[in-house]
Amino acid sequence: MTLNTPLYKVLPAALILALVCQAAPANSLRQSQEDFRKIYKQLVEINTTLSEGSCTEAADAMAVHLRAAGLPDTNIQLIVPPDHPRQGNLVAKLPGHAEDAGALLLLAHIDVVEANPADWERDPFTLIEEDGYFFGRGTMDDKQMAAIFVDIMMRMVQSGYQPEKTIKLALTCGEETPFNFNGVSYLLKHHRDLIDADFALNEGAWGILDSNQTPVFYGIQAGEKTYQDYQLEVTNPGGHSSQPRKDNAIYELASALLRIAEYEFPVEFNATTRTYFERLATLKTGQEAQDLKAIAQIPPDPNALARIKENPLYNSVLHTTCVTTKLDAGHAPNALPQRALANVNCRIFPGHTQEKIRQNLEQVIDNPQIAVSFVDPPESTSTPPLLTDAVIRPIETLSEEMWPGTPVIPILQAGGTDGRFLTPAGIPTYGVNGLMIEPDKMFAHGLNERVLVKSVYESREFLDRLVRLYVGGE
Numbered sequence: 001m002t003l004n005t006p007l008y009k010v011l012p013a014a015l016i017l018a019l020v021c022q023a024a025p026a027n028s029l030r031q032s033q034e035d036f037r038k039i040y041k042q043l044v045e046i047n048t049t050l051s052e053g054s055c056t057e058a059a060d061a062m063a064v065h066l067r068a069a070g071l072p073d074t075n076i077q078l079i080v081p082p083d084h085p086r087q088g089n090l091v092a093k094l095p096g097h098a099e100d101a102g103a104l105l106l107l108a109h110i111d112v113v114e115a116n117p118a119d120w121e122r123d124p125f126t127l128i129e130e131d132g133y134f135f136g137r138g139t140m141d142d143k144q145m146a147a148i149f150v151d152i153m154m155r156m157v158q159s160g161y162q163p164e165k166t167i168k169l170a171l172t173c174g175e176e177t178p179f180n181f182n183g184v185s186y187l188l189k190h191h192r193d194l195i196d197a198d199f200a201l202n203e204g205a206w207g208i209l210d211s212n213q214t215p216v217f218y219g220i221q222a223g224e225k226t227y228q229d230y231q232l233e234v235t236n237p238g239g240h241s242s243q244p245r246k247d248n249a250i251y252e253l254a255s256a257l258l259r260i261a262e263y264e265f266p267v268e269f270n271a272t273t274r275t276y277f278e279r280l281a282t283l284k285t286g287q288e289a290q291d292l293k294a295i296a297q298i299p300p301d302p303n304a305l306a307r308i309k310e311n312p313l314y315n316s317v318l319h320t321t322c323v324t325t326k327l328d329a330g331h332a333p334n335a336l337p338q339r340a341l342a343n344v345n346c347r348i349f350p351g352h353t354q355e356k357i358r359q360n361l362e363q364v365i366d367n368p369q370i371a372v373s374f375v376d377p378p379e380s381t382s383t384p385p386l387l388t389d390a391v392i393r394p395i396e397t398l399s400e401e402m403w404p405g406t407p408v409i410p411i412l413q414a415g416g417t418d419g420r421f422l423t424p425a426g427i428p429t430y431g432v433n434g435l436m437i438e439p440d441k442m443f444a445h446g447l448n449e450r451v452l453v454k455s456v457y458e459s460r461e462f463l464d465r466l467v468r469l470y471v472g473g474e
């Protein structure tokens with residue numbers, strides 16, 4: 001190979017892409033990337049776990065940056081709930097100049113899942129760049145997005161950018177600790193005006209790379225299943241275990257749980273999941289491709305459906321699922337059990353209430369002696385946000401520019417994000433984080449959380465351009 005031979009003539013395209021996209025070492029970063037990296041590093045290094053950390057400190061640090069960039073103080077608010085002093089939230093606003101143009105909400109949570117340094121290979125609260133990855137708790141979930149949103153807003157302010165639509169930013173606490181405190185829920189209740197928007201961008205979906213780090217598809221989250229825990233309870237007068245009786249709380253509970261194990265909620269589709277399966281079919285080969293295509297038909301092919309349901313990921317978005325996750329029964333080894341309890345965790349397909357599923361469980365169990373109740377009061381539910389052209393076209397356009405030929409696939413999230421509060425409250429929320437992920441190297445919530453360095457810089461570019469497409473202006 002001579003130096004005059006263009007790369008594309010001697011190297012396969014994928015390799016060229018890999019070379020071109022190779023992460024630049026920190027010392028060759030463009031100035032604005034370096035500025036962003038500092039914010040990202042600061043955010044990762046402020047511990048924001050529930051046990052020891054402080055979201056308030058992180059929110060305050062981000063407010064300092066916005067102020068320094070020139071955003072007026074009146075547009076920045078630190079919202080610290082009086083009874084949760086360490087779970088502060090930051091909201092900021094860059095007003096649009098067009099009247100009635102509405103608002104876009106940029107949402108990211110700044111709290112993180114617990115991380116015990118003793119269990120990690122590197123300190124979870126130090127941003128470490130190594131082997132092309134950023135390591136650290138929150139590097140992916142969700143401080144990458146929070147730092148990018150702060151950085152976008154800062155650069156807009158610094159350059160005098162005037163959006164048509166108002167941009168609202170909310171960095172919130174409590175996403176990772178359900179049933180404790182949740183910043184989005186709190187803001188909706190007490191400061192709705194600060195986050196009200198036509199729609200919101202949030203975490204919840206990403207792009208997938210193959211083993212050569214070539215993009216396979218770019219996912220956006222459009223809707224999520226509803227999380228609900230149910231308690232099953234059987235009581236019994238009990239007695240001495242030397243004189244067993246026919247009725248037994250543990251046996252009754254066990255037979256109820258077996259019925260739930262055997263029961264399958266009906267398969268259903270919505271616009272998100274139908275498109276998901278249709279587009280996924282184009283990426284697969286052989287029987288799997290045929291099956292994915294066949295189940296997206298109306299009605300779905302039953303044989304194809306049976307095969308597809310064997311994949312837990314596909315199965316999770318085909319219907320409501322309920323599974324027993326905890327048991328607690330009996331009070332002494334030598335006594336008949338007076339009480340038996342089970343926790344049944346359901347992920348409810350959009351369109352059904354938690355009460356409807358509670359009644360379904362009662363029907364399946366078919367035993368009036370077993371009480372089925374909510375563990376926590378049900379949250380509001382709603383149908384998934386619509387995949388309107390105004391929302392999806394800019395994503396498809398940008399995705400095609402940055403990752404040519406990579407399809408955009410809408411995803412129904414079987415887990416849960418803060419979108420579960422916003423969408424039912426009338427702020428349709430989409431999971432668009434711009435990251436390309438190696439599916440087997442994500443480790444969000446787990447040990448040694450990491451993210452590809454080049455993916456972080458790409459996602460920064462993607463989100464920056466996307467926000468500008470949504471809000472207009474110059």
Ligand SMILES: [Zn+2]
Nearest residue numbers: 141142175203
């Ligand atoms: Zn998250």
